[in-house]
Amino acid sequence: MGKLARGVAVIGAGMSKFGAFPDKTTRELFVEAFVEAVKSVDKGIETREIEALFLGNFSNDIFEGQVHTGPLMADLVGITPGPAMRVENACASGGAALRLGILAVASGAHDVVCVAGVEKMTNLETSRVTDVLASAADSVYEFSAGATFPGLYAEIANAHMRKYGTTIEQLRMVGIKNHENGALNPKAQFQSTIRDIMKARAERAKAKGLPAPSWKDEMDFLSDPDANPVIAWPLRLFDCSPITDGAAVVILAAEEVARKFTDTPIHVVGTGQGSDSLALHDREEITSLRAARVAAEKAYKMAGLRPKDIEIAEVHDCFTIAEIVATEDLGFFKPGEGGKAVEEGLTRRNGEKPINTSGGLKAKGHPVGATGVAQVVEIWHQLRGEAGARQVPGVEVGLTHNVGGSGASCTVHIFRR
Amino acid sequence: MEFTVSKFREFLNKRKIMAAKCKKCGVINLPPRPICKNCRSSDLEWIELKGKGKLVTFSIVHVPPTPLIAEGHGREKPYAFGVVELEKGARITARLVGFDLKKPEKIQIGMDVEAEFLEKNGKTILTFKPAS
Ligand SMILES: [Zn+2]
Numbered sequence: 001m002g003k004l005a006r007g008v009a010v011i012g013a014g015m016s017k018f019g020a021f022p023d024k025t026t027r028e029l030f031v032e033a034f035v036e037a038v039k040s041v042d043k044g045i046e047t048r049e050i051e052a053l054f055l056g057n058f059s060n061d062i063f064e065g066q067v068h069t070g071p072l073m074a075d076l077v078g079i080t081p082g083p084a085m086r087v088e089n090a091c092a093s094g095g096a097a098l099r100l101g102i103l104a105v106a107s108g109a110h111d112v113v114c115v116a117g118v119e120k121m122t123n124l125e126t127s128r129v130t131d132v133l134a135s136a137a138d139s140v141y142e143f144s145a146g147a148t149f150p151g152l153y154a155e156i157a158n159a160h161m162r163k164y165g166t167t168i169e170q171l172r173m174v175g176i177k178n179h180e181n182g183a184l185n186p187k188a189q190f191q192s193t194i195r196d197i198m199k200a201r202a203e204r205a206k207a208k209g210l211p212a213p214s215w216k217d218e219m220d221f222l223s224d225p226d227a228n229p230v231i232a233w234p235l236r237l238f239d240c241s242p243i244t245d246g247a248a249v250v251i252l253a254a255e256e257v258a259r260k261f262t263d264t265p266i267h268v269v270g271t272g273q274g275s276d277s278l279a280l281h282d283r284e285e286i287t288s289l290r291a292a293r294v295a296a297e298k299a300y301k302m303a304g305l306r307p308k309d310i311e312i313a314e315v316h317d318c319f320t321i322a323e324i325v326a327t328e329d330l331g332f333f334k335p336g337e338g339g340k341a342v343e344e345g346l347t348r349r350n351g352e353k354p355i356n357t358s359g360g361l362k363a364k365g366h367p368v369g370a371t372g373v374a375q376v377v378e379i380w381h382q383l384r385g386e387a388g389a390r391q392v393p394g395v396e397v398g399l400t401h402n403v404g405g406s407g408a409s410c411t412v413h414i415f416r417r
Numbered sequence: 418m419e420f421t422v423s424k425f426r427e428f429l430n431k432r433k434i435m436a437a438k439c440k441k442c443g444v445i446n447l448p449p450r451p452i453c454k455n456c457r458s459s460d461l462e463w464i465e466l467k468g469k470g471k472l473v474t475f476s477i478v479h480v481p482p483t484p485l486i487a488e489g490h491g492r493e494k495p496y497a498f499g500v501v502e503l504e505k506g507a508r509i510t511a512r513l514v515g516f517d518l519k520k521p522e523k524i525q526i527g528m529d530v531e532a533e534f535l536e537k538n539g540k541t542i543l544t545f546k547p548a549s
Contacts, residue, residue, distance in 0.1 A: 131482045138510075140422050141448050145510045146478060146485055146498040154476030155500065162474075162526045229492070233477035233521050281500045281508035282454065286474055 002302050004106035007255030009265035010415065011112075012041040013380040015373075018189045018246035018365035020122040026060060029247035029367075030073045030118045037114075037249035040380075042262040047077055050251065051110045053084040054101040056094035056117035057369035060086075062132050063120050079114060090136035091318060093117060094248065094372025095402030095411030099271050101252050102413075111254045117370035118247035129243050133368075136405035138279035150232035150240055150319065152280060152406040157234055157321035159286040164336030166324065168234055172222045173342045174320035175238045175362055181349060182359025184390040189244050189365030194218040201227065239320040244365030248374035266383050269397075270305065270414035272298030278408045287336075289407035292329035296401070299412040300331075307331030310414070311395040312382050313353070314375035316403040317360040323347075326401050327355060330412070349392055357382060357390045372402035372411060383417040420449040420461055430541045432534045434468060436507055437461040445507040466503045468532025469548065472525070473508060475499025477518050501530055501545050515546035 014036025016029045038045055053074040061067050067086070074084035089096035094117030101115035121129055133149040134142075142152070160166045175194065182188040183196065192200075198221045206212050215221040222228045228236045251261075258265040274294030280286055300306060307330060315330065317323035324338035332353050333341045341347055347355040358364045358378035361371060379398035381387040396417040403410050420437040425448055428435040437449035440462055444455040447466065452459050477497045481490040490496050497513040514533055516524050529548035534541050 126480070127483050127486055130480060131484075134482050142510045143482070146481070146496055146512050147510060148478055148480065148482055150480065151476040151478045151498065155474040158476065158526060159474040230477070230479045230495075232479065233495075235476075277454075279510060280474075281510045286500070 002298060004102070004302070005108060006106055008102050008105045008252055008268045009255055009258040010250050010268065010376065010380055011253045011258050011261040011265050012037045012045065012251035013249070013377040014038070014040055015187055015248040015370070015377045016246050017187050018244050018367060020243070021245045022122070024120070024245060026064060026066070026069060026118045026120045026247070027073070027076055029120060029245060030116060031076055033116065033247040033249040034077050034114070037251055041251060042264065043260065045251065045261055047079065050079050050082070050112050050114045052082045052104060052113045053079045054097040054104070054113065054115045055084070055086050056097035056372055057086050058088060058090055058093050058119055059132050059135070059368070060120070063123055069118070073116065073118070089409040090404035091316070091366070091368045092372055092402045092404030092409040092411055093369040094374070095400065095413070096273065096372070096409065098250070098372055098376060098413060099273055099411050102268055102271050105252050105254050111257050113252050114249060115252060115373060116247065116249045117373035119367035119369040120245050121243045121367060122245050126243065141281070142279050148232060149406070150235050153319040153321055154232040154235045155280055156286055156325065156406070157319070160321060160325065161234070163287050164339070166336070166339035169219060170324065170339035170343050171239055171320040172219060174317060174323045175222070176218050177342065177348055178317060178356050178360040178362040181357050181390055182363025184388070185359045185364055188359040188363050189242055190359070190363045194221065194238070235319055235321070241318045241361035241366035244367040246365055246367035246370045246374070248370045248377050250373055250376050250380065264384055264417070266380050267416045268413065269416045270299035270303030271411070272296060272302070273409070273411045274298070276408050278405060280406060288325060289329055289403065289410060291407055291410040292326065292401065292403060292412070295410040295412040296330050299414050303414040305397065305414060309397055310353070310399045311397045312357060312379065312392055313355055313399040313401065314358060314360070314378050315355055315401040316371070317356055317362050318366060318403070320362070322403065323355065323360065326403070327353070330399070330401060349390060354392050357387065357392060372400065375400035375402060376413065376415070379415050383415060418451055420446070420451045425449050426540070429543055432541060434466045434503065434532060434543065435463050436466055438464040445504055447503065447507040447509050466507060468503070470501040470503040470530055470545065472528050472530050473500040473502050474526055475513060475524055477521055497524070509543070512542065512544040513546070514544045
């Protein structure tokens with residue numbers, strides 16, 4: 001097995017602005033993304049042509065006190081009375097919803113479906129969001145011992161640094177790069193480079209009549225414990241993705257009908273998903289995610305491609321260390337060489353393996369359930385040559401990598417123009 | 418069912434670290450689970466682990482979740498947790514105590530640690546401290 005029964009393509013994609021929006025609920029975020037996705041369908045689509053909704057959502061139970069979000073969203077845009085359901089796989093909820101949508105079309109059960117993700121996180125104060133995110137870890141054996149979500153990735157970072165000599169500076173370079181990309185993405189929560197942020201801080205201090213901070217460069221700024229405080233040692237604020245509100249939508253169609261909607265469909269050529277124990281202490285390795293390696297292997301095999309064939313990738317950089325581990329698990333770099341690759345600029349937009357041109361979770365934002373779908377939105381734009389200022393010229397094969405929790409779930413998808 | 422979360426906690430309250438050893442393949446399942454994580458056999462037996470181990474990895478948390486804020490933790494009073502390996506393959510996540518958290522570089526992966534049982538709200542909590 002490991003083949004789709006029939007071909008599936010992305011025929012439309014859209015996302016809401018990512019950020020903190022006190023006046024928006026999941027409803028408005030979803031509709032914003034949905035309307036953009038429908039508009040992006042080159043030859044147009046009627047909502048009644050969309051047969052089902054697969055909605056990635058992590059924890060609206062707690063964030064908004066509202067579950068049953070599948071039909072709630074479907075009703076808003078007229079996908080009802082077709083099937084509509086929420087898919088939960090922690091931070092990989094979006095990627096899991098995508099995979100189910102792909103399988104639903106590939107099976108022949110549906111010709112056209114909507115895959116979405118949404119999360120409205122900024123209602124709660126940070127300490128409560130910390131609790132909710134930590135519930136994606138093993139609540140009995142990790143959370144009870146004091147583990148937080150940043151704390152778990154800090155454990156991975158410490159182990160990676162110890163085993164391979166990965167440096168804190170290499171982690172910070174991931175953040176610097178992703179902010180440079182995010183600065184070019186109008187949908188990003190942080191449309192600013194680290195340098196922009198430094199300047200703004202210095203100006204604010206001056207305006208308040210405080211002594212102007214004198215950081216030499218980005219690395220100096222990121223080493224300043226006041227500017228960049230520790231969240232979970234060794235990870236600091238700028239190693240962590242933010243708390244974000246946002247939604248993303250893609251529309252999938254069977255290859256046989258895709259041309260009815262667009263002359264430039266983006267073909268799904270590989271899908272893979274893996275799982276692992278929730279708790280880090282139950283894993284055979286801490287410096288690599290087995291679920292990601294398994295998902296990647298399945299997706300590569302289905303696509304008949306190898307890591308070197310991937311021209312652009314959106315990977316799950318919920319923390320800077322996560323991007324380094326991801327690029328190793330995906331086979332772009334050897335185990336332990338992900339940090340060096342960042343340092344050498346290989347993952348920049350003009351490098352040999354551009355990673356997270358959207359700004360990644362770090363700068364674009366991480367509305368948990370939306371992330372796995374938003375990654376596809378970026379690949380859609382890049383492969384169609386519509387990514388504006390952050391376009392990587394001539395890319396035809398792209399990959400998305402979406403991780404749940406500290407690695408107990410992972411989906412990998414490969415797309416080709 | 419024998420190898421439950423509540424049984425494990427009952428043993429902890431008696432200051433015992435108990436794991437489910439697989440009679441078929443010998444793997445020590447810690448925390449205990451009803452089916453062996455290695456060979457999937459359900460022929461298991463309780464064994465008591467000595468509280469001596471090595472630090473596999475760790476973190477020092479400066480932004481805690483609400484239960485630890487309630488205990489007074491935060492930026493001014495961070496806490497540490499980590500993964501400890503007690504015997505071959507038998508690992509568990511636990512709080513780390515007795516470390517100088519102002520000097521994280523002194524906490525070394527691979528260092529020897531030993532169990533320290535703390536009493537909190539009528540429950541016994543398993544923590545680890547630097548080995549004496
Ligand atoms: Zn066994």
